[in-house]
Amino acid sequence: MANVGLLGAGSWGTALSVLLHDNGHNVTIWSIDEREVKMLNEKREHELKLPGVKLADDMVITGDMESAIRGKDFLVLAVPSPFTRETARKMRPFVAEGQIIVDVAKGIEESTLMTLSRQIEQEIPQADVAVLSGPSHAEEVGRRLPTTCVIGAKSRKTAEYLQSMFISRVFRVYTSPDILGIELGGSLKNVIALAAGIADGLGYGDNTKAALITRGIAEIARLGVKMGGKIQTFTGLTGIGDLIVTCASVHSRNRKAGYLIGQGKTMQEAMDEVKMVVEGVYSAKAAARLAREYEVSMPIVDEVNAVLFEGKSPAEAVDDLMQRESRSENTSLTWDGE
Ligand SMILES: NC(=O)C1=CN([C@@H]2O[C@H](COP(=O)(O)OP(=O)(O)OC[C@H]3O[C@@H](n4cnc5c(N)ncnc54)[C@H](OP(=O)(O)O)[C@@H]3O)[C@@H](O)[C@H]2O)C=CC1
Ligand SMILES: O=C(CO)COP(=O)(O)O
The missing domain is CATH 3.40.50.720 (NAD(P)-binding Rossmann-like Domain)
Structure with missing residues (x-):
């Protein structure tokens, strides 16, 4: 004891x-x-x-x-x-x-x-x-x-x-x-969960949610590994595990705040309504700055920042994510003979 x-x-x-x-x-x-x-x-x-x-x-x-x-x-x-x-x-x-x-x-x-x-x-x-x-x-x-x-x-x-x-x-x-990997996974997933909530608030479906979770962990791991976190951590409980629960749960403060924003509320109105801390709002700018510093692409994080702090409409943000330049799912994979 x-x-x-x-x-x-x-x-x-x-x-x-x-x-x-x-x-x-x-x-x-x-x-x-x-x-x-x-x-x-x-x-x-x-x-x-x-x-x-x-x-x-x-x-x-x-x-x-x-x-x-x-x-x-x-x-x-x-x-x-x-x-x-x-x-x-x-x-x-x-x-x-x-x-x-x-x-x-x-x-x-x-x-x-x-x-x-x-x-x-x-x-x-x-x-x-x-x-x-x-x-x-x-x-x-x-x-x-x-x-x-x-x-x-x-x-x-x-x-x-x-x-x-x-x-x-x-x-x-x-x-x-891997303290660093654990902390990066825990803080960055809150930013992605805001995006998942926004998609729910816009009335989008499970396909959209699965896409945000999957592409979201790709962003988190890209940055996290470059900063020194371990890939095993981002595929574990404190990475993908925590991202899944936060994007999907009715209890999530970040998802709820995102939902309200997707429904047309401002960031401040959403935070006031949730009444508990919405950590993703505080980590969003830091995540975008880290992405720039480490030269890592984090398009979902960028769009969340644009919605939270630059007045971009949530629907336009999703539209812009969907219409990014076509690319391979994983650029480290190549075809035989390349
Ligand atoms: N809630 C959850 O399920 C989980 C939360 N976390 C993390 O835990 C952390 C805390 O979250 P949570 O408990 O939900 O937050 P809450 O919003 O429920 O509580 C925040 C607490 O901090 C207090 N507080 C306010 N201002 C200060 C200050 N200046 N100095 C010290 N304390 C202050 C609040 O007091 P008052 O009530 O008077 O405002 C309140 O007791 C967050 O980082 C969150 O991401 C992690 C896992 C699960
Ligand atoms: O970190 C959490 C669950 O593991 C809590 O997430 P929310 O702050 O979004 O509720």
Whole structure:
């Protein structure tokens, strides 16, 4: 049994706190928002973000960051990516040498193009930073439906330790040394999921969805491998697995926001209606900039950016994708004799 400090009490943080408590660990949850702390303490449930999932009476919910960090066997960081760096900076004075922080958010910092684990390492150099990712909507983890994820860590020891902490009969956890590939897959799939939602909102069908998923993972893997991620990661749970669930699920915040945009809402209206973080909006510009920097073609990402930030109509964006210059599906494949 471990003492766990979990920072960020949104839908994912809440679901993971229940999973870790089910596994027999002592869980302390920190939230920046005093109203959220009060509400969770009183109701023992996040009625807005994860309704129907009860927090046990012995779970501690606090607004005091220091008490959520000091003496904990490991920390889980579940704040959305736009707040990762500022939260890590606040955590730094309380984190012990070698203390494990497992980041569970998915994003890329727009100003630096850094993944979240890199930002945390920059802000908290004494920490042992790991990541958890995979096809895992909070709504289903909270209901204890079978789910699979991957822990990425710098050492096998940390990866296997965290695996043993999170794994359960309903939450199967694999390990991987490819932290970069895991984080790129997790953040870039949100941009493609916006496109899948837009296609749904436009009333397009399953053929369109399958095309976006398949061509989407091709884009993600092209960039990810060039940046140093491993191809096996992009064909695994944190790559294609997470892309499939996010493009298809009724729970997905990114797909839902895309759907609303496809229906004619603005990006801001869609984000306001979803009420929870739509990470793809924050990663879209970073993805396009990375594509340029690494000289990789990412046409779906480019069209999502045009719709989100340049006022392009969603229907025109899909039209432009369909009418790109004809090409081979995979340029590395050739005919005999060529
Ligand atoms: N939801 C899911 O199913 C999954 C989410 N993820 C990832 O986990 C991360 C968190 O997502 P999710 O839980 O859905 O997000 P939510 O929108 O549900 O929750 C976000 C949380 O962050 C808090 N917050 C707001 N501002 C700040 C701040 N300045 N500093 C620190 N915390 C702040 C919010 O407080 P308040 O409520 O007061 O705004 C809330 O507690 C994202 O990166 C997401 O991609 C990964 C896998 C599954
Ligand atoms: O990453 C997720 C599922 O694995 C959550 O995706 P959404 O943010 O689109 O809900």
